[in-house]
Amino acid sequence: MSDHVVLTDRRLTAAPAVADAAAERRSRQRRHRLTVQLLRVLAAAVWIGSWELTTRVSIPGADHALVDKFFFGQPSGIAQQLYTWVTEGTALGPLWQQVAVTMQETILGFLVGSVLGVFVGILLGRNRLLADVFSPYIKAANSIPRVVLGALFAISLGLDLKAKVATAAVLVFFVVFFNAFQGVREVDRNLIANARILGADSRRLTTEIVIPSAMSWIIASLHISFGLALVGAVVGELFGATQGVGELIYSAKNNFNANGVFAGMLLLAVVALVAESLITALENRLIKWRPNPVTDVTI
Amino acid sequence: MAHAIELRDVAKRFPTPSGGVFTALKGLNLQVAPGEFAAVVGPTGSGKSTTLALIAGLEPPSAGEVLVGGRPVNGVGEGIGYVFQTDAVFPWKTVLENVAAGPRYHGMGGRDARDRARQWISRVGLAGFEDRYPHQLSGGMRKRVALAQSLINGPQILLMDEPFSALDVQTRSLMENELLALWASTSACVVFVTHDLEEAIALADRVFVLTAGPATVKGNYLVDIPRPRNVSEIRFDPRFAEIYKEIWNDLRDEVLVSYERSRRVD
Numbered sequence: 001m002s003d004h005v006v007l008t009d010r011r012l013t014a015a016p017a018v019a020d021a022a023a024e025r026r027s028r029q030r031r032h033r034l035t036v037q038l039l040r041v042l043a044a045a046v047w048i049g050s051w052e053l054t055t056r057v058s059i060p061g062a063d064h065a066l067v068d069k070f071f072f073g074q075p076s077g078i079a080q081q082l083y084t085w086v087t088e089g090t091a092l093g094p095l096w097q098q099v100a101v102t103m104q105e106t107i108l109g110f111l112v113g114s115v116l117g118v119f120v121g122i123l124l125g126r127n128r129l130l131a132d133v134f135s136p137y138i139k140a141a142n143s144i145p146r147v148v149l150g151a152l153f154a155i156s157l158g159l160d161l162k163a164k165v166a167t168a169a170v171l172v173f174f175v176v177f178f179n180a181f182q183g184v185r186e187v188d189r190n191l192i193a194n195a196r197i198l199g200a201d202s203r204r205l206t207t208e209i210v211i212p213s214a215m216s217w218i219i220a221s222l223h224i225s226f227g228l229a230l231v232g233a234v235v236g237e238l239f240g241a242t243q244g245v246g247e248l249i250y251s252a253k254n255n256f257n258a259n260g261v262f263a264g265m266l267l268l269a270v271v272a273l274v275a276e277s278l279i280t281a282l283e284n285r286l287i288k289w290r291p292n293p294v295t296d297v298t299i
Numbered sequence: 300m301a302h303a304i305e306l307r308d309v310a311k312r313f314p315t316p317s318g319g320v321f322t323a324l325k326g327l328n329l330q331v332a333p334g335e336f337a338a339v340v341g342p343t344g345s346g347k348s349t350t351l352a353l354i355a356g357l358e359p360p361s362a363g364e365v366l367v368g369g370r371p372v373n374g375v376g377e378g379i380g381y382v383f384q385t386d387a388v389f390p391w392k393t394v395l396e397n398v399a400a401g402p403r404y405h406g407m408g409g410r411d412a413r414d415r416a417r418q419w420i421s422r423v424g425l426a427g428f429e430d431r432y433p434h435q436l437s438g439g440m441r442k443r444v445a446l447a448q449s450l451i452n453g454p455q456i457l458l459m460d461e462p463f464s465a466l467d468v469q470t471r472s473l474m475e476n477e478l479l480a481l482w483a484s485t486s487a488c489v490v491f492v493t494h495d496l497e498e499a500i501a502l503a504d505r506v507f508v509l510t511a512g513p514a515t516v517k518g519n520y521l522v523d524i525p526r527p528r529n530v531s532e533i534r535f536d537p538r539f540a541e542i543y544k545e546i547w548n549d550l551r552d553e554v555l556v557s558y559e560r561s562r563r564v565d
Contacts, residue, residue: 193357194387196375198452199404208400212391289391291434 048075073258081263091251092243099267102233102245105161106271109168110229117173117225118218121180125214126206131181142174147235154239164241168232172225179221183214216290219283226275230268245271301369303456303488304331304354309363310513311349323349325513327363331505333455336482336489338499340550341509342557347492348384350514351458354490355381367456380449380457380487384464388433388444394420395429397444401452419447422481439470443477450481457482459491463498475502475530483527496550500542501530508549511557518549 055069085095124131149170153163187210195209237246245264252260311324323346331337341347352358353365356375365372388397399416423443433441463471493499499506500522508517524538533539
């Protein structure tokens with residue numbers, strides 16, 4: 001909720017009794033939320049509706065619609081495509097199997113990449129010599145477009161799971177690594193000094209001070225990197241696969257099936273959103289010591 | 300009798316980001332007897348915190364000797380407690396885990412450490428707050444956690460770096476009284492750094508005045524006001540006023556020097 005609304009609220013409710021003001025404020029907030037929801041639905045309806053309409057209405061005299069659904073797809077066609085996939089399965093097999101394959105590649109790549117990223121990030125963050133030795137190589141590796149490695153993995157690791165996991169893991173690794181490394185470097189020096197004086201040895205410093213402190217940084221990177229793992233898995237499938245949502249999109253493209261490409265995209269979006277909510281839940285569990293961020297101004 | 304803490308002709312220099320050298324301490328001599336409560340006052344930026352870091356072994360001296368218990372300091376040693384100016388309690392640990400950290404780091408089992416921690420938590424008046432996280436406590440309560448966290452290790456030397464400077468006046472004099480009560484029940488010597496001369500005299504047996512940086516000891520004064528003291532009323536003691544006047548004569552010049560310098564930089 002924006003500050004602006006709240007400010008207006010205060011001005012309007014300054015005169016009546018406090019209880020009334022609070023009730024008034026709550027009902028205003030409810031109305032505001034309702035308005036937002038309605039406008040959201042309306043925006044989607046306008047967007048999808050105009051898309052549908054322009055692919056159906058044709059200019060008088062022209063031989064095709066305003067927007068050619070052959071190239072740009074059509075919402076009803078996308079829905080139809082999804083329905084067919086769900087009820088009759090895809091050309092590659094049942095739909096759930098394609099989603100499951102892509103999910104498996106994504107999750108494995110995400111786990112491998114983030115575990116390695118956290119480990120190497122903390123190792124280099126804690127060890128000055130290693131950091132100095134390897135930092136130019138890591139910077140160089142980070143500056144190349146790493147999705148291209150997917151092609152290499154397709155050659156070296158074959159068309160099955162391994163190549164996709166490797167592609168996803170490489171994308172995830174660097175993001176998590178840089179965050180873990182920075183997180184370790186940003187640890188409050190007073191906390192380190194305090195722990196040392198209290199008697200912590202180097203191992204305790206790492207496990208009890210450095211890692212918890214870097215955790216905010218690491219978790220922040222996990223949000224981004226799950227999306228990257230999905231990109232890695234799908235790109236890996238584009239470079240060669242027999243199953244998966246990426247392969248589904250690839251074969252739809254080969255058949256000039258624009259609706260199929262959109263339907264695949266929609267599936268990936270749903271997967272990404274579900275994963276995002278899972279990571280947020282994990283974050284709330286891991287960082288429960290943190291003061292609640294101010295998400296909504298209620299004063 | 301051997302000094303609990305002795306600094307002999309100590310200097311400390313830091314490299315500055317621009318490639319120069321900043322001299323924080325120069326020719327500093329300071330002795331603290333076992334069980335003594337010493338306060339160190341000086342103008343802002345006069346190297347008070349640096350002095351504590353040297354005693355704690357967090358930083359090595361650039362020249363001279365730092366002796367604790369008669370032995371040269373080499374790295375962070377045992378038997379030292381340190382209460383920091385800013386919050387240094389661990390934000391991801393509860394009050395109980397924070398206070399139990401010291402004993403656990405010294406190899407005590409989790410259960411025993413927590414039992415001891417509970418005792419200390421109630422000694423600093425925080426019973427009932429064991430499961431809170433630091434962000435759920437007030438500034439004064441966090442200072443109590445920091446005190447318990449340091450004292451649970453039974454330090455022979457307690458170093459305090461302007462520990463109460465961020466607290467409001469009432470909380471501050473409460474905490475000062477509690478500190479004196481806690482200290483009286485231990486045999487530790489305290490080095491208490493502050494920029495507040497009233498606080499220094501109210502708490503300490505001996506007050507060291509540092510010069511504007513590079514710091515050296517300008518004078519040291521015995522505070523012969525009898526204990527137990529009540530910090531919030533000690534300023535009405537005629538002896539307090541006399542000592543204050545005596546020390547302030549020394550300190551004023553240094554504060555002016557420091558002030559003039561800060562204006563020049565601006």
